[in-house]
Amino acid sequence: MLSIADVSKTYPNGVKALRGVSLEVGTGLFGLLGPNGAGKSTLMRTLATLQEPDSGRISLDGADVLADPQGLRGRLGYHPQEFGVYPGISAEALLDHLALLKGIADRRERAAQVAALLQRTNLHEHRRRAVEGFSGGMRRRFGIAQALLGDPQLVIVDEPSAGLDPEERHRLHDLLVEAAESRIVLLSTHIVEDVRQLCARMAVLSEGRVLLQGKPGPLVESLAGRVFRKAVSREELAACRSSLTVLSTQLRAGRTHVQVLADARPDAGFEPVAPDLEDVYFAALRSGEAA
Amino acid sequence: MKAKAPSAAAIAAFEWRTATRRLPFAAAALLMGLMGFALSATAFGPPELLLNGAWSVTSSVGFLTLVSVFAAILLTAPVLLRDEEHRMAEIVYTTAVTKRGYLLGRFAGALLATATAVLVGVAGLAAGTFLVPHDPARLAPFAPLPYLWAFAVLALPGVLLVSACLFAVAALTRSTPATYVAGVLLYLLYFVAALLADSPLLAGSGPQSAGAASLAALLDPFGLSAFLSDTRFWTVAERNERLVPLAGTFLGSRLVGLGAAGLALTVAYRRFAFRLAPGAGRVAADAGPERSDGPRAPSPGAVTTTPGLAAFGSTLRVELRALFRSAPLAALFALWIGYLAIETVQSFRSNELGTAVIPTAGLLVADVATALNVLGILFLVFFAAETAWRERLVRVSEVVDATPASSALVLLGKLGALSAVLVALAASGLATALAFQAVVGRFELAPLTWAALLPVAVLPLVLLALLVLLVQALVPNRHVGLALSVALIAFLHEGALGGPDHPLLRYAYAPRLTWSDLSGLSPGAESLGWFAAFWSAVAALLGVVTFGLWPRGTDPRLAPRLAALPRRWGRGGRLGAIACATLALAVGGFAFHGTNVANRYETEADLLAWKAAYERSYRPIEARAQPMPAHLDAAFDLEPEARRLRVRGRLRLENRTPAAIDSVWVAARRDVRVASMTLAGAVPSDVDERFATRRFALASPMAPGAALDLAFDLLLERRSPSAADDADLVPNGTYVHGLAALPTIGYRRSWEISDPAARRRAGLPERAVDDDPDAHLPESPSRMTFDVRVTTPANQHAVAPGALVSSTVAGDRRTSRFRAARPVSAYFAFASARYHVERVRHVGVDVEVYVHPGHRRNVARVLEAATRTLDLCVARYGPYPFPQLRIAEVPDASLRAGGFALPGVVFLAERRGFLIDAEAPGRVDLLAKRVAHEVSHQWWGHQLDPASGPGATALVESLARHTELRVLKSLRGAEALRPVLDHELDRYLTGRTAGGEVPLVEVGRQPWLYYAKGSLAMAAISELAGEEAVDGALGGLLADAETTGRAPTARDLVARLLAATPAADRPLVEEWWTRSVLHDLRITEAIATRLPDGRYRVDVAVDGRTVEATEGAEKERPFGGDVELVVRAARSDGGDDEAPPLHSARHRVRGPARLSVLVDGRPGEVLLDPRRLLLDRDRADDARDVETRR
Helix, strand or coil: CEEEEEEEEECCCCCEEEEEEEEEECCEEEEEECCCCCCHHHHHHHHCCCCCCCEEEEEECCEECCCCHHHHHCCEEEECCCCCCCCCCEHHHHHHHHHHHCCCCCHHHHHHHHHHHHHHCCCHHHCCCEHHHCCHHHHHHHHHHHHHCCCCCEEEEECCCCCCCHHHHHHHHHHHHHHCCCCEEEEEECCHHHHHHHCCEEEEEECCEEEEEECHHHHHHCCCCCEEEEEECHHHHHHHHHHCEEEEEEEECCEEEEEEECCCCCCCCCEECCCCHHHHHHHHHHHHHHC | CCCCCCCHHHHHHHHHHHHHCCHHHHHHHHHHHHHHHHHHHCCCCCCCCCCCCHHHHHHHHHHHHHHHHHHHHHHHHHHHHHHHHCCCHHHHHCCCCCHHHHHHHHHHHHHHHHHHHHHHHHHHHHHHHHHCCCCHHHCCCCCHHHHHHHHHHHHHHHHHHHHHHHHHHHHHHCCHHHHHHHHHHHHHHHHHHHHHHCCHHHHHCCHHHHHHHHHHHHHCCCCHHHHHHHCCCCCHHHHHHCCCCCCHHHHHHHHHHHHHHHHHHHHHHHHCCCCCCCCCCCCCCCCCCCCCCCCCCCCCCCCCCCCCHHHHHHHHHHHHHHHHCCHHHHHHHHHHHHHHHHHHHHHHHCCHHHCCECCCHHHHHHHHHHHHHHHHHHHHHHHHHHHHHHHHHCCCHHHHHCCCCCHHHHHHHHHHHHHHHHHHHHHHHHHHHHHHHHHCCCCCCCHHHHHCHHHHHHHHHHHHHHHHHHHHHHCCCHHHHHHHHHHHHHHHHCCCCCCCCCCCCCCCCCCCCCCECCCECCCHHHHHHHHHHHHHHHHHHHHHHHHHHCCCCCCCCCHHHHHCHHHHHHHHHHHHHHHHHHHHHHHHHHHHHHHHHHCCCCCHHHHHHHHHHHHHHHHHHHHCCCCEEEEEEEEEEEECCCCEEEEEEEEEEECCCCCCEEEEEEECCCCEEEEEEEECCECCCEEECCCCEEEEEEEEEECCCCEEEEEEEEEEECCCCCCCCCCCCCCCCEEEEHHHHCCEECCCHHHCCCCHHHHHHCCCCCCCHHHCCCCCCCCCCCEEEEEEEEEEECCCEEECCCEEEEEEEECCEEEEEEEEEEEEECCCEEEEECCEEEEEEECCEEEEEEECHHHHHHHHHHHHHHHHHHHHHHHHCCCCCCCEEEEEEECHHHHCCCEEEECCEEEEEHHHHHCECCCCCCCCCHHHHHHHHHHHCCCECCCECCCCCCCHHHHHHHHHHHHHHHHHHHHHCHHHHHHHHHHHHHHHHHHHHHHCCCCHHHCCCCHHHHHHHHHHHHHHHHHHHCHHHHHHHHHHHHHHHHHHCCCCCHHHHHHHHHHHCCHHHHHHHHHHHHCCEEEEEEEEEEEEEECCCCCEEEEEEEEEEEEEEECCEEEEEECEEEEEEEEEECHHHCCCCCCCCCEEEEEEEECCEEEEEEECCCEEEEEECCCCCCCECCCHHHEEECEEEC
């Protein structure tokens, strides 16, 4: 169990990236959803021991992570949002190097893990090629492979599917699901679909605060009967925004459809719709804005 | 609307704003400003020049230009490379900017920033003259012109060239390390050009090759070599006032520089394209299988241990691969080997007077070590920055930082990789040196000597690598870290710019390596070991700090890491830090005891203060009558392995003054322990420990003519570690000067400060040059007899002055007894080593050579030169007074000269003597010259002992030079003298620029006069009067001194030379000896016309100027006098140096003149003053091919 309690972080330039974040994350895939600039990467890097919070506590299975970052690193797999590689080094050699840094000293054990991960990430036949020449999807899979080296208890994956084509995204999701069978996998993303497909539990982060956390199903259910949709003109949209909680707008056949959150149908033009996770996300963001 | 491409000026303005607001610009400007300030604060430059005079300012600005390469790298490399480094390239390259605007604008911005930084340096230079108190005699009223002129003509073109080259390399390679290496290349180019321009092979060997030297000076990208070469013969007054003119080689070098800059920019422009660097955009297609629904691969096991040595090994491999695969490092290796090859050839094939030296393993290793120190630092500064930042540069740092691998292992891996490159540099340097050794046929297998490179050269660099890594761990910008590393190494390691001096304060200090085949690395080896141990412990502590502060994660700030240091260390780190600190304290404590307690530690300033205080305290006793040493009876007991010498004996003192003496002062050197000292059985009444001076108040005054015995028991001991380990007492190859071991009587003039500027600073009165007592022999106030026993281990031979009376072995000790029955110079020195001895008996004298067993090669030549000199001197000047003439080899470091003669003995250096490669063809026979010179001192100096005062040095050294030339001519022929005299002329012209002129007859301690002008004078007078007549005059002078007992002066010599010269030529003899006249004669035209009778009329246009220095002022006038004109037949008609010339006569010339002579054959060449009867500044224009007209 990963426990995050009241973690805050303000950067030297004054940006308040985290404001008292508290989360409990257990085995399985946990989705951290939030818009750009919500503080997701700051939280991820903090959990990955790459920077220290100003205050708060983080523990993994009771072990204090902030007091002993080295202890966590031995049980951690980290896939940064962006990363580069040493030029001219093959995927296999680079994995081997990282495996050594992770403390897999036994040569055969290391070779076995590297080979298994290359297989699992479908990179086996590219193992002799330099990683710097990999395509975006291959590189992302390589990132997952290195994160899984050494069978970590906690895997942190920062925005893994950004910019991937649907097929690559699918492959990546399979990898993540498989990896999460026996460990905590913390996934940060701004794509609601990722969380819907993958995560048993989730949280919404915005402007450094946790706005919401729970299981996607119940969260969606909690909005049942409170989401309404209407096709509106441009003037009407402005009126809606000022008087109602607009969750989202969509263009359909050139007309703007507005989706709102309300305890009762606002007017006859609105028709009730079944809520989905996206509505949960936007509802959380709107409640955050209102706060 | 079409977007308009931005102008170059707009881009330059943006660059300028960007550059000047970044940390590197501030760092570069600060570095330059401090450097400039330090240059004038530390009074950089020759002490005889005005600090803010034109020449000093220009050379300081030149130095700043050299340093500006660092600024240029910091400011130029990023302007092109930052687009890709910061992933802006795609955006920038696709804008409307034109290539011309982009490149020109960015280059202009970088150039402007660099030039501004240099200008800050120049301002610092000027500020230093105001803000630091200076000797007022070295400052003229401030004038901005020299600073601005030097900036404009020296700094600006240099900066332009450097920036253009770096810019071009950056544009073509898109690689930061490659750009760094280009900077290193420019330095190497400078070194090579300076080496060539200043090498005796080109510049020193005479006027003929001046052209080659200026060609080399053109290569120097900084123009310094050209500046130095153009102003080479400028006098002090010229240097203070004249701005270097844009003419000659200097102008050439500026034009070459501008041309090269233009070329570099053109190439950059032509080859640059708005494309991403190769590799950056290359993406592989994923040919991977479709989604795998097959059996899943096995789940990875969970065998995770704490990463240990394996992580270190893997990091090491990754770093090594990155380093050794990088083209920049390959280029650096190529440059290093090229530079070392040139340097080695220069050092061993173009030594003193262009001679060759036998490259022994030890000498090669010492040279490689010295060169490696410079290159190793350059390598570290640039490559360690890349290494430290590697993960962050390739953006894999977040992945690596999140692994459990300890920062200590990562750091060790990086240090290991850097060390491996340093070892590879040392090994490749050594291989280059050995290849040279093999090529000249002197290869020897000496693995132990080779291995000395590791502790001597590689270890200090490894320790510096750790310092650089620490700097990079602390500083959040690698360019700033780079600049800071340079400053720290200069200040803290080199002790430059007011840095510390003490070996325990200078980081990674290693004593300067001197090698001797006799004594090996000693005496430095033991001190080196202690300092290496101390600094290794300190470096280990720094290493622990570095790993504790190693950036881990994304927070660039240092403060949180500092706060978390104990936690980051963990128990192991804390224990390691304590262990390293304890070790450093323990070893440092021991070493400090060695440097400051067991030995005396003294900075240059301390020593000067001590000397000034001595002069103030004791100068008054100089006027007091003191007795003179008349006889020394002493036993020298040498234990070389213990580096200990005990001297017991008696010095008989005689009162040769007309007054009674009531107090006698006796001084011993401060490092001599005085066990006992009594005068006539009485202990001293005062002992002044500070000045090691004892006063004996005599119970009854010493009457004129009376004698007393000074009995003493002294101990001289050398203990390591020591800050300045004296090379005199060593296990093999001991050479002890008399003054080191023996007491002296009265005031000791050699303890005064001799440098005039330092005297002024200390507030001491000026000391006239000609009143220098130790001008030719240090502190030899009288002559004495002696009887000395030297006891050494039985396997060593002692060599001392006088006659060797006996040599007996008892047990494992050998005692040699040396005696001088007739009074000789009261100066004593002896050597002891495991010598190989060879002797021949010649004209009743045993000529003996004591030589290192490995250096027998030249013994026959040494014997030949010595016997030839004996022949000449005995026949011409008088008998040799001892039964033996001993010539003994001693290490260069303790002799500090090529050779040194004492009565009956000549000490000859290793490298500058016995290791001269006399078999190398086409070179001056320096070995014979040196042996002849020192042997002739048995007459000139040891028999002819001149009256002290003006001209005394000429009687000793100019006459030794004369004899040397005579011997050289008899051994190698008249042609052999020409290159020697060319060197003497060059030495005279160079020497007079700094030291000025006095006539030879008044010369004091001015080697460019008593050696160089003295040689030329004696050679000219030998031509005028004939060698026989000159030798007769010298023999007469010596005989006269013997019979009258009156010490001769230079005036006596001149009188005899005049008497020996035909009356018509006497004014020339006087010009050479009693005036300071320098001519500049030249042939401007030589045309031959065939006459109807078959003869030729040769019309020669000559011109001449004459400079005469009187009372320090120089006056120039047109030449007026007789000058010899020689016409040689054309070579095709059999005219050569041997054949009699068509015409040879002296002609009267006054100012520009046309001479016309009739000759019988077809003329080929005309020569002006070929016999060097006149002192002519430039001999290149004294010969001209004749143009024949029908």
